[in-house]
Amino acid sequence: MARLPIPKSLKRILVPAWNEGHRLGWLVRDHAGAVLSGRWARCSVCGRVRPMIYRRRVVPEKLAERWGLTPRLAKALARKESSDCAGCGAKLRARRIASVLLETFPIGSPPAPARSLAEWVRSPEAARMRIAEINRIDGIHGALSHLPGFASSDYHPGAPPGAIVEGVRSEDLTRLTYPDASFDLVLTSESLEHVPDLGAALRGIRRVLAPGGLHIFTVPVLPDEPKTFRRAELRPDGSIKHLAASIHHPGGDVGYLVFTEFGADLPEVLKRAGFDLTxxxxxxxxxxxxxxxxxxxxGL
Incomplete structure:
Protein backbone atom coordinates (compact mmCIF):
# COMPACT_ATOMS: atom_id res chain seq x y z
CA MET A 1 0.00 0.00 0.00
CA ALA A 2 1.47 3.34 -1.06
CA ARG A 3 2.10 5.97 1.63
CA LEU A 4 0.39 9.28 1.25
CA PRO A 5 2.90 12.13 0.89
CA ILE A 6 3.02 14.57 3.79
CA PRO A 7 3.11 18.23 2.77
CA LYS A 8 6.32 20.05 3.75
CA SER A 9 4.36 22.65 5.68
CA LEU A 10 2.81 19.91 7.82
CA LYS A 11 6.20 18.22 8.31
CA ARG A 12 7.57 21.45 9.74
CA ILE A 13 4.92 21.19 12.44
CA LEU A 14 4.87 17.43 13.01
CA VAL A 15 8.62 16.73 13.19
CA PRO A 16 9.39 19.18 16.05
CA ALA A 17 6.27 17.97 17.88
CA TRP A 18 7.34 14.34 17.46
CA ASN A 19 10.87 15.10 18.67
CA GLU A 20 9.63 17.04 21.68
CA GLY A 21 7.19 14.28 22.58
CA HIS A 22 10.00 11.74 22.31
CA ARG A 23 12.23 13.89 24.55
CA LEU A 24 9.50 14.31 27.16
CA GLY A 25 8.85 10.57 27.09
CA TRP A 26 12.49 9.85 27.90
CA LEU A 27 12.43 12.52 30.60
CA VAL A 28 9.39 11.03 32.32
CA ARG A 29 10.84 7.52 32.14
CA ASP A 30 14.22 8.65 33.48
CA HIS A 31 12.69 10.51 36.42
CA ALA A 32 10.31 7.66 37.22
CA GLY A 33 13.24 5.21 37.17
CA ALA A 34 15.24 7.38 39.58
CA VAL A 35 12.32 7.75 41.99
CA LEU A 36 11.34 4.08 41.93
CA SER A 37 14.96 2.97 42.37
CA GLY A 38 15.55 5.30 45.30
CA ARG A 39 18.33 7.21 43.54
CA TRP A 40 18.03 10.35 45.65
CA ALA A 41 21.00 12.28 47.00
CA ARG A 42 22.12 15.73 48.04
CA CYS A 43 23.94 17.27 45.11
CA SER A 44 27.40 18.60 45.94
CA VAL A 45 27.01 21.22 43.20
CA CYS A 46 23.62 22.82 43.85
CA GLY A 47 23.08 21.52 47.41
CA ARG A 48 19.55 20.28 46.80
CA VAL A 49 18.24 16.78 47.47
CA ARG A 50 17.08 15.55 44.09
CA PRO A 51 16.66 12.35 42.03
CA MET A 52 19.83 11.33 40.21
CA ILE A 53 18.99 10.39 36.62
CA TYR A 54 20.80 7.29 35.32
CA ARG A 55 20.81 6.95 31.50
CA ARG A 56 22.40 3.78 30.16
CA ARG A 57 21.98 5.04 26.58
CA VAL A 58 24.76 7.64 26.98
CA VAL A 59 27.27 4.83 26.30
CA PRO A 60 26.35 3.49 22.84
CA GLU A 61 26.59 -0.25 22.29
CA LYS A 62 29.14 0.30 19.52
CA LEU A 63 31.45 2.10 21.95
CA ALA A 64 31.06 -0.64 24.55
CA GLU A 65 31.90 -3.24 21.89
CA ARG A 66 34.92 -1.37 20.49
CA TRP A 67 36.28 -0.67 23.97
CA GLY A 68 35.70 -4.27 25.09
CA LEU A 69 33.44 -3.28 27.97
CA THR A 70 31.66 -5.96 29.96
CA PRO A 71 28.00 -5.19 30.75
CA ARG A 72 29.06 -4.22 34.29
CA LEU A 73 31.77 -1.85 33.03
CA ALA A 74 29.37 -0.32 30.51
CA LYS A 75 26.88 0.40 33.31
CA ALA A 76 29.63 1.92 35.47
CA LEU A 77 30.71 4.17 32.59
CA ALA A 78 27.08 5.17 31.98
CA ARG A 79 26.76 6.09 35.68
CA LYS A 80 29.85 8.26 35.35
CA GLU A 81 28.49 9.99 32.24
CA SER A 82 24.97 10.43 33.61
CA SER A 83 23.51 10.15 37.13
CA ASP A 84 22.47 13.75 36.47
CA CYS A 85 21.15 15.84 39.34
CA ALA A 86 17.53 16.57 38.46
CA GLY A 87 18.01 20.03 39.92
CA CYS A 88 21.14 21.38 38.21
CA GLY A 89 22.06 18.64 35.70
CA ALA A 90 25.53 17.93 37.11
CA LYS A 91 26.78 14.45 36.16
CA LEU A 92 28.30 12.07 38.66
CA ARG A 93 31.85 12.97 37.61
CA ALA A 94 31.11 16.68 38.04
CA ARG A 95 29.51 16.12 41.43
CA ARG A 96 32.51 14.11 42.61
CA ILE A 97 34.90 16.82 41.43
CA ALA A 98 32.79 19.31 43.39
CA SER A 99 32.92 17.12 46.51
CA VAL A 100 36.71 16.89 46.32
CA LEU A 101 37.00 20.64 45.76
CA LEU A 102 34.86 21.30 48.84
CA GLU A 103 36.98 18.96 50.99
CA THR A 104 40.22 20.43 49.68
CA PHE A 105 39.29 24.09 50.10
CA PRO A 106 37.30 24.49 53.34
CA ILE A 107 35.78 27.83 54.23
CA GLY A 108 34.82 29.76 57.36
CA SER A 109 36.27 29.90 60.86
CA PRO A 110 37.04 27.28 61.95
CA PRO A 111 37.51 26.01 58.37
CA ALA A 112 35.01 23.36 57.28
CA PRO A 113 33.82 22.00 53.92
CA ALA A 114 30.87 23.87 52.42
CA ARG A 115 27.75 21.77 51.83
CA SER A 116 27.70 22.58 48.12
CA LEU A 117 29.55 24.42 45.40
CA ALA A 118 26.68 26.91 45.33
CA GLU A 119 27.48 27.77 48.96
CA TRP A 120 31.26 27.68 48.45
CA VAL A 121 31.31 30.26 45.65
CA ARG A 122 29.70 32.83 47.97
CA SER A 123 32.63 32.65 50.39
CA PRO A 124 35.53 35.13 50.54
CA GLU A 125 37.94 32.19 50.29
CA ALA A 126 36.51 31.21 46.90
CA ALA A 127 36.53 34.84 45.72
CA ARG A 128 40.29 34.98 46.29
CA MET A 129 41.05 31.88 44.22
CA ARG A 130 42.31 31.87 40.64
CA ILE A 131 40.62 28.98 38.84
CA ALA A 132 40.94 27.74 35.25
CA GLU A 133 38.32 25.41 33.81
CA ILE A 134 39.78 23.99 30.61
CA ASN A 135 36.89 22.59 28.57
CA ARG A 136 33.48 23.21 30.06
CA ILE A 137 32.34 20.90 32.86
CA ASP A 138 28.54 20.95 32.88
CA GLY A 139 27.16 21.79 36.30
CA ILE A 140 30.44 23.04 37.72
CA HIS A 141 30.79 25.73 35.05
CA GLY A 142 27.59 27.50 36.01
CA ALA A 143 28.41 27.45 39.71
CA LEU A 144 31.91 28.90 39.26
CA SER A 145 31.22 31.32 36.43
CA HIS A 146 30.58 34.36 38.65
CA LEU A 147 33.81 34.13 40.63
CA PRO A 148 36.15 37.06 39.87
CA GLY A 149 39.17 34.77 39.43
CA PHE A 150 37.46 32.22 37.19
CA ALA A 151 38.74 31.65 33.64
CA SER A 152 36.92 29.25 31.35
CA SER A 153 37.90 27.97 27.92
CA ASP A 154 36.96 25.36 25.35
CA TYR A 155 38.93 23.83 22.51
CA HIS A 156 37.86 25.07 19.09
CA PRO A 157 39.65 23.15 16.30
CA GLY A 158 41.44 25.51 13.94
CA ALA A 159 41.20 28.53 16.24
CA PRO A 160 44.47 30.12 17.46
CA PRO A 161 45.06 29.38 21.17
CA GLY A 162 43.76 32.28 23.24
CA ALA A 163 41.34 33.48 20.56
CA ILE A 164 37.73 34.30 21.41
CA VAL A 165 35.29 32.17 19.43
CA GLU A 166 31.61 33.08 19.73
CA GLY A 167 32.28 34.71 23.09
CA VAL A 168 34.29 31.78 24.50
CA ARG A 169 38.07 31.66 24.86
CA SER A 170 39.72 28.85 22.90
CA GLU A 171 42.63 27.04 24.55
CA ASP A 172 44.65 24.02 23.46
CA LEU A 173 45.95 22.00 26.42
CA THR A 174 49.21 21.43 24.57
CA ARG A 175 49.68 25.17 23.91
CA LEU A 176 48.10 27.05 26.80
CA THR A 177 48.42 30.83 26.47
CA TYR A 178 47.87 31.73 30.13
CA PRO A 179 50.86 33.30 31.94
CA ASP A 180 53.13 31.24 34.15
CA ALA A 181 51.89 30.50 37.69
CA SER A 182 48.56 32.23 37.02
CA PHE A 183 46.19 29.76 38.73
CA ASP A 184 45.68 28.11 42.12
CA LEU A 185 43.42 25.45 40.62
CA VAL A 186 42.99 23.90 37.16
CA LEU A 187 39.92 21.76 36.46
CA THR A 188 39.50 19.30 33.60
CA SER A 189 37.15 16.39 33.10
CA GLU A 190 37.44 13.66 30.45
CA SER A 191 39.83 15.83 28.42
CA LEU A 192 43.38 14.49 28.76
CA GLU A 193 42.62 11.30 26.82
CA HIS A 194 41.73 13.38 23.75
CA VAL A 195 44.98 15.39 23.72
CA PRO A 196 47.46 14.38 20.97
CA ASP A 197 50.51 15.09 23.18
CA LEU A 198 49.86 14.14 26.82
CA GLY A 199 53.33 15.19 27.95
CA ALA A 200 52.89 18.68 26.50
CA ALA A 201 49.47 18.99 28.17
CA LEU A 202 50.83 18.02 31.60
CA ARG A 203 53.78 20.40 31.22
CA GLY A 204 51.40 23.18 30.22
CA ILE A 205 49.14 22.60 33.23
CA ARG A 206 52.18 22.52 35.50
CA ARG A 207 53.44 25.80 34.00
CA VAL A 208 50.22 27.75 34.60
CA LEU A 209 49.83 26.46 38.18
CA ALA A 210 51.31 28.50 41.01
CA PRO A 211 53.58 26.53 43.39
CA GLY A 212 51.27 24.46 45.59
CA GLY A 213 48.50 24.72 42.99
CA LEU A 214 46.23 21.79 42.14
CA HIS A 215 44.96 20.11 39.02
CA ILE A 216 41.71 18.29 39.88
CA PHE A 217 40.39 16.10 37.10
CA THR A 218 38.79 12.91 35.86
CA VAL A 219 39.91 10.63 33.02
CA PRO A 220 38.68 7.21 31.86
CA VAL A 221 40.70 4.34 33.32
CA LEU A 222 39.75 0.68 32.88
CA PRO A 223 40.53 -1.65 35.82
CA ASP A 224 42.05 -4.40 33.66
CA GLU A 225 44.37 -2.14 31.62
CA PRO A 226 47.80 -2.31 33.29
CA LYS A 227 49.75 0.20 31.17
CA THR A 228 48.97 3.58 29.70
CA PHE A 229 49.46 3.54 25.93
CA ARG A 230 48.86 5.68 22.86
CA ARG A 231 45.99 4.78 20.56
CA ALA A 232 46.84 7.42 17.98
CA GLU A 233 49.28 10.18 17.21
CA LEU A 234 49.09 13.43 15.27
CA ARG A 235 51.43 13.61 12.28
CA PRO A 236 53.19 16.91 11.39
CA ASP A 237 50.84 17.36 8.42
CA GLY A 238 47.80 17.18 10.74
CA SER A 239 46.71 13.68 9.77
CA ILE A 240 46.08 10.95 12.33
CA LYS A 241 48.20 7.82 12.62
CA HIS A 242 46.31 5.03 14.40
CA LEU A 243 48.55 2.90 16.61
CA ALA A 244 45.76 0.72 18.04
CA ALA A 245 42.04 0.20 17.48
CA SER A 246 40.51 3.68 17.39
CA ILE A 247 37.98 4.71 20.02
CA HIS A 248 35.64 7.69 19.87
CA HIS A 249 34.02 8.67 23.16
CA PRO A 250 30.49 10.15 22.94
CA GLY A 251 30.22 13.81 21.99
CA GLY A 252 29.57 16.03 18.99
CA ASP A 253 28.47 14.49 15.70
CA VAL A 254 30.95 11.60 15.56
CA GLY A 255 32.47 11.60 19.04
CA TYR A 256 35.95 12.53 20.18
CA LEU A 257 39.00 10.50 19.21
CA VAL A 258 40.96 8.99 22.11
CA PHE A 259 44.73 9.48 21.73
CA THR A 260 45.77 8.04 25.12
CA GLU A 261 44.37 4.98 26.89
CA PHE A 262 45.06 5.31 30.61
CA GLY A 263 45.99 2.23 32.61
CA ALA A 264 46.70 1.30 36.21
CA ASP A 265 50.10 2.99 35.95
CA LEU A 266 48.47 6.45 35.69
CA PRO A 267 49.81 7.49 39.14
CA GLU A 268 53.35 6.78 37.95
CA VAL A 269 52.74 8.71 34.71
CA LEU A 270 51.62 11.76 36.71
CA LYS A 271 54.48 11.51 39.21
CA ARG A 272 57.01 11.38 36.38
CA ALA A 273 55.42 14.60 35.09
CA GLY A 274 56.33 16.26 38.41
CA PHE A 275 53.08 16.06 40.38
CA ASP A 276 52.24 14.75 43.82
CA LEU A 277 49.06 12.69 43.44
CA THR A 278 46.03 11.80 45.54
CA GLY A 299 57.26 24.16 42.00
CA LEU A 300 60.86 23.77 40.95
Whole structure:
Protein backbone atom coordinates (compact mmCIF):
# COMPACT_ATOMS: atom_id res chain seq x y z
CA MET A 1 0.00 0.00 0.00
CA ALA A 2 1.47 3.34 -1.06
CA ARG A 3 2.10 5.97 1.63
CA LEU A 4 0.39 9.28 1.25
CA PRO A 5 2.90 12.13 0.89
CA ILE A 6 3.02 14.57 3.79
CA PRO A 7 3.11 18.23 2.77
CA LYS A 8 6.32 20.05 3.75
CA SER A 9 4.36 22.65 5.68
CA LEU A 10 2.81 19.91 7.82
CA LYS A 11 6.20 18.22 8.31
CA ARG A 12 7.57 21.45 9.74
CA ILE A 13 4.92 21.19 12.44
CA LEU A 14 4.87 17.43 13.01
CA VAL A 15 8.62 16.73 13.19
CA PRO A 16 9.39 19.18 16.05
CA ALA A 17 6.27 17.97 17.88
CA TRP A 18 7.34 14.34 17.46
CA ASN A 19 10.87 15.10 18.67
CA GLU A 20 9.63 17.04 21.68
CA GLY A 21 7.19 14.28 22.58
CA HIS A 22 10.00 11.74 22.31
CA ARG A 23 12.23 13.89 24.55
CA LEU A 24 9.50 14.31 27.16
CA GLY A 25 8.85 10.57 27.09
CA TRP A 26 12.49 9.85 27.90
CA LEU A 27 12.43 12.52 30.60
CA VAL A 28 9.39 11.03 32.32
CA ARG A 29 10.84 7.52 32.14
CA ASP A 30 14.22 8.65 33.48
CA HIS A 31 12.69 10.51 36.42
CA ALA A 32 10.31 7.66 37.22
CA GLY A 33 13.24 5.21 37.17
CA ALA A 34 15.24 7.38 39.58
CA VAL A 35 12.32 7.75 41.99
CA LEU A 36 11.34 4.08 41.93
CA SER A 37 14.96 2.97 42.37
CA GLY A 38 15.55 5.30 45.30
CA ARG A 39 18.33 7.21 43.54
CA TRP A 40 18.03 10.35 45.65
CA ALA A 41 21.00 12.28 47.00
CA ARG A 42 22.12 15.73 48.04
CA CYS A 43 23.94 17.27 45.11
CA SER A 44 27.40 18.60 45.94
CA VAL A 45 27.01 21.22 43.20
CA CYS A 46 23.62 22.82 43.85
CA GLY A 47 23.08 21.52 47.41
CA ARG A 48 19.55 20.28 46.80
CA VAL A 49 18.24 16.78 47.47
CA ARG A 50 17.08 15.55 44.09
CA PRO A 51 16.66 12.35 42.03
CA MET A 52 19.83 11.33 40.21
CA ILE A 53 18.99 10.39 36.62
CA TYR A 54 20.80 7.29 35.32
CA ARG A 55 20.81 6.95 31.50
CA ARG A 56 22.40 3.78 30.16
CA ARG A 57 21.98 5.04 26.58
CA VAL A 58 24.76 7.64 26.98
CA VAL A 59 27.27 4.83 26.30
CA PRO A 60 26.35 3.49 22.84
CA GLU A 61 26.59 -0.25 22.29
CA LYS A 62 29.14 0.30 19.52
CA LEU A 63 31.45 2.10 21.95
CA ALA A 64 31.06 -0.64 24.55
CA GLU A 65 31.90 -3.24 21.89
CA ARG A 66 34.92 -1.37 20.49
CA TRP A 67 36.28 -0.67 23.97
CA GLY A 68 35.70 -4.27 25.09
CA LEU A 69 33.44 -3.28 27.97
CA THR A 70 31.66 -5.96 29.96
CA PRO A 71 28.00 -5.19 30.75
CA ARG A 72 29.06 -4.22 34.29
CA LEU A 73 31.77 -1.85 33.03
CA ALA A 74 29.37 -0.32 30.51
CA LYS A 75 26.88 0.40 33.31
CA ALA A 76 29.63 1.92 35.47
CA LEU A 77 30.71 4.17 32.59
CA ALA A 78 27.08 5.17 31.98
CA ARG A 79 26.76 6.09 35.68
CA LYS A 80 29.85 8.26 35.35
CA GLU A 81 28.49 9.99 32.24
CA SER A 82 24.97 10.43 33.61
CA SER A 83 23.51 10.15 37.13
CA ASP A 84 22.47 13.75 36.47
CA CYS A 85 21.15 15.84 39.34
CA ALA A 86 17.53 16.57 38.46
CA GLY A 87 18.01 20.03 39.92
CA CYS A 88 21.14 21.38 38.21
CA GLY A 89 22.06 18.64 35.70
CA ALA A 90 25.53 17.93 37.11
CA LYS A 91 26.78 14.45 36.16
CA LEU A 92 28.30 12.07 38.66
CA ARG A 93 31.85 12.97 37.61
CA ALA A 94 31.11 16.68 38.04
CA ARG A 95 29.51 16.12 41.43
CA ARG A 96 32.51 14.11 42.61
CA ILE A 97 34.90 16.82 41.43
CA ALA A 98 32.79 19.31 43.39
CA SER A 99 32.92 17.12 46.51
CA VAL A 100 36.71 16.89 46.32
CA LEU A 101 37.00 20.64 45.76
CA LEU A 102 34.86 21.30 48.84
CA GLU A 103 36.98 18.96 50.99
CA THR A 104 40.22 20.43 49.68
CA PHE A 105 39.29 24.09 50.10
CA PRO A 106 37.30 24.49 53.34
CA ILE A 107 35.78 27.83 54.23
CA GLY A 108 34.82 29.76 57.36
CA SER A 109 36.27 29.90 60.86
CA PRO A 110 37.04 27.28 61.95
CA PRO A 111 37.51 26.01 58.37
CA ALA A 112 35.01 23.36 57.28
CA PRO A 113 33.82 22.00 53.92
CA ALA A 114 30.87 23.87 52.42
CA ARG A 115 27.75 21.77 51.83
CA SER A 116 27.70 22.58 48.12
CA LEU A 117 29.55 24.42 45.40
CA ALA A 118 26.68 26.91 45.33
CA GLU A 119 27.48 27.77 48.96
CA TRP A 120 31.26 27.68 48.45
CA VAL A 121 31.31 30.26 45.65
CA ARG A 122 29.70 32.83 47.97
CA SER A 123 32.63 32.65 50.39
CA PRO A 124 35.53 35.13 50.54
CA GLU A 125 37.94 32.19 50.29
CA ALA A 126 36.51 31.21 46.90
CA ALA A 127 36.53 34.84 45.72
CA ARG A 128 40.29 34.98 46.29
CA MET A 129 41.05 31.88 44.22
CA ARG A 130 42.31 31.87 40.64
CA ILE A 131 40.62 28.98 38.84
CA ALA A 132 40.94 27.74 35.25
CA GLU A 133 38.32 25.41 33.81
CA ILE A 134 39.78 23.99 30.61
CA ASN A 135 36.89 22.59 28.57
CA ARG A 136 33.48 23.21 30.06
CA ILE A 137 32.34 20.90 32.86
CA ASP A 138 28.54 20.95 32.88
CA GLY A 139 27.16 21.79 36.30
CA ILE A 140 30.44 23.04 37.72
CA HIS A 141 30.79 25.73 35.05
CA GLY A 142 27.59 27.50 36.01
CA ALA A 143 28.41 27.45 39.71
CA LEU A 144 31.91 28.90 39.26
CA SER A 145 31.22 31.32 36.43
CA HIS A 146 30.58 34.36 38.65
CA LEU A 147 33.81 34.13 40.63
CA PRO A 148 36.15 37.06 39.87
CA GLY A 149 39.17 34.77 39.43
CA PHE A 150 37.46 32.22 37.19
CA ALA A 151 38.74 31.65 33.64
CA SER A 152 36.92 29.25 31.35
CA SER A 153 37.90 27.97 27.92
CA ASP A 154 36.96 25.36 25.35
CA TYR A 155 38.93 23.83 22.51
CA HIS A 156 37.86 25.07 19.09
CA PRO A 157 39.65 23.15 16.30
CA GLY A 158 41.44 25.51 13.94
CA ALA A 159 41.20 28.53 16.24
CA PRO A 160 44.47 30.12 17.46
CA PRO A 161 45.06 29.38 21.17
CA GLY A 162 43.76 32.28 23.24
CA ALA A 163 41.34 33.48 20.56
CA ILE A 164 37.73 34.30 21.41
CA VAL A 165 35.29 32.17 19.43
CA GLU A 166 31.61 33.08 19.73
CA GLY A 167 32.28 34.71 23.09
CA VAL A 168 34.29 31.78 24.50
CA ARG A 169 38.07 31.66 24.86
CA SER A 170 39.72 28.85 22.90
CA GLU A 171 42.63 27.04 24.55
CA ASP A 172 44.65 24.02 23.46
CA LEU A 173 45.95 22.00 26.42
CA THR A 174 49.21 21.43 24.57
CA ARG A 175 49.68 25.17 23.91
CA LEU A 176 48.10 27.05 26.80
CA THR A 177 48.42 30.83 26.47
CA TYR A 178 47.87 31.73 30.13
CA PRO A 179 50.86 33.30 31.94
CA ASP A 180 53.13 31.24 34.15
CA ALA A 181 51.89 30.50 37.69
CA SER A 182 48.56 32.23 37.02
CA PHE A 183 46.19 29.76 38.73
CA ASP A 184 45.68 28.11 42.12
CA LEU A 185 43.42 25.45 40.62
CA VAL A 186 42.99 23.90 37.16
CA LEU A 187 39.92 21.76 36.46
CA THR A 188 39.50 19.30 33.60
CA SER A 189 37.15 16.39 33.10
CA GLU A 190 37.44 13.66 30.45
CA SER A 191 39.83 15.83 28.42
CA LEU A 192 43.38 14.49 28.76
CA GLU A 193 42.62 11.30 26.82
CA HIS A 194 41.73 13.38 23.75
CA VAL A 195 44.98 15.39 23.72
CA PRO A 196 47.46 14.38 20.97
CA ASP A 197 50.51 15.09 23.18
CA LEU A 198 49.86 14.14 26.82
CA GLY A 199 53.33 15.19 27.95
CA ALA A 200 52.89 18.68 26.50
CA ALA A 201 49.47 18.99 28.17
CA LEU A 202 50.83 18.02 31.60
CA ARG A 203 53.78 20.40 31.22
CA GLY A 204 51.40 23.18 30.22
CA ILE A 205 49.14 22.60 33.23
CA ARG A 206 52.18 22.52 35.50
CA ARG A 207 53.44 25.80 34.00
CA VAL A 208 50.22 27.75 34.60
CA LEU A 209 49.83 26.46 38.18
CA ALA A 210 51.31 28.50 41.01
CA PRO A 211 53.58 26.53 43.39
CA GLY A 212 51.27 24.46 45.59
CA GLY A 213 48.50 24.72 42.99
CA LEU A 214 46.23 21.79 42.14
CA HIS A 215 44.96 20.11 39.02
CA ILE A 216 41.71 18.29 39.88
CA PHE A 217 40.39 16.10 37.10
CA THR A 218 38.79 12.91 35.86
CA VAL A 219 39.91 10.63 33.02
CA PRO A 220 38.68 7.21 31.86
CA VAL A 221 40.70 4.34 33.32
CA LEU A 222 39.75 0.68 32.88
CA PRO A 223 40.53 -1.65 35.82
CA ASP A 224 42.05 -4.40 33.66
CA GLU A 225 44.37 -2.14 31.62
CA PRO A 226 47.80 -2.31 33.29
CA LYS A 227 49.75 0.20 31.17
CA THR A 228 48.97 3.58 29.70
CA PHE A 229 49.46 3.54 25.93
CA ARG A 230 48.86 5.68 22.86
CA ARG A 231 45.99 4.78 20.56
CA ALA A 232 46.84 7.42 17.98
CA GLU A 233 49.28 10.18 17.21
CA LEU A 234 49.09 13.43 15.27
CA ARG A 235 51.43 13.61 12.28
CA PRO A 236 53.19 16.91 11.39
CA ASP A 237 50.84 17.36 8.42
CA GLY A 238 47.80 17.18 10.74
CA SER A 239 46.71 13.68 9.77
CA ILE A 240 46.08 10.95 12.33
CA LYS A 241 48.20 7.82 12.62
CA HIS A 242 46.31 5.03 14.40
CA LEU A 243 48.55 2.90 16.61
CA ALA A 244 45.76 0.72 18.04
CA ALA A 245 42.04 0.20 17.48
CA SER A 246 40.51 3.68 17.39
CA ILE A 247 37.98 4.71 20.02
CA HIS A 248 35.64 7.69 19.87
CA HIS A 249 34.02 8.67 23.16
CA PRO A 250 30.49 10.15 22.94
CA GLY A 251 30.22 13.81 21.99
CA GLY A 252 29.57 16.03 18.99
CA ASP A 253 28.47 14.49 15.70
CA VAL A 254 30.95 11.60 15.56
CA GLY A 255 32.47 11.60 19.04
CA TYR A 256 35.95 12.53 20.18
CA LEU A 257 39.00 10.50 19.21
CA VAL A 258 40.96 8.99 22.11
CA PHE A 259 44.73 9.48 21.73
CA THR A 260 45.77 8.04 25.12
CA GLU A 261 44.37 4.98 26.89
CA PHE A 262 45.06 5.31 30.61
CA GLY A 263 45.99 2.23 32.61
CA ALA A 264 46.70 1.30 36.21
CA ASP A 265 50.10 2.99 35.95
CA LEU A 266 48.47 6.45 35.69
CA PRO A 267 49.81 7.49 39.14
CA GLU A 268 53.35 6.78 37.95
CA VAL A 269 52.74 8.71 34.71
CA LEU A 270 51.62 11.76 36.71
CA LYS A 271 54.48 11.51 39.21
CA ARG A 272 57.01 11.38 36.38
CA ALA A 273 55.42 14.60 35.09
CA GLY A 274 56.33 16.26 38.41
CA PHE A 275 53.08 16.06 40.38
CA ASP A 276 52.24 14.75 43.82
CA LEU A 277 49.06 12.69 43.44
CA THR A 278 46.03 11.80 45.54
CA UNK A 279 43.22 9.59 44.19
CA UNK A 280 39.67 9.99 45.54
CA UNK A 281 36.94 7.33 45.19
CA UNK A 282 39.61 4.82 44.21
CA UNK A 283 40.80 2.39 43.27
CA UNK A 284 39.33 1.89 39.80
CA UNK A 285 37.05 -1.13 39.84
CA UNK A 286 34.50 -2.79 37.60
CA UNK A 287 31.51 -1.15 39.29
CA UNK A 288 33.05 2.32 39.79
CA UNK A 289 34.99 4.19 37.10
CA UNK A 290 34.48 7.68 38.54
CA UNK A 291 37.72 8.43 40.30
CA UNK A 292 38.91 12.00 40.92
CA UNK A 293 42.62 12.73 40.64
CA UNK A 294 44.27 15.58 42.54
CA UNK A 295 47.73 16.59 41.30
CA UNK A 296 49.73 19.12 43.31
CA UNK A 297 52.54 21.10 41.70
CA UNK A 298 55.10 22.08 44.33
CA GLY A 299 57.26 24.16 42.00
CA LEU A 300 60.86 23.77 40.95
Missing amino acids: VHYGPVREDDLTQVYVCRWM
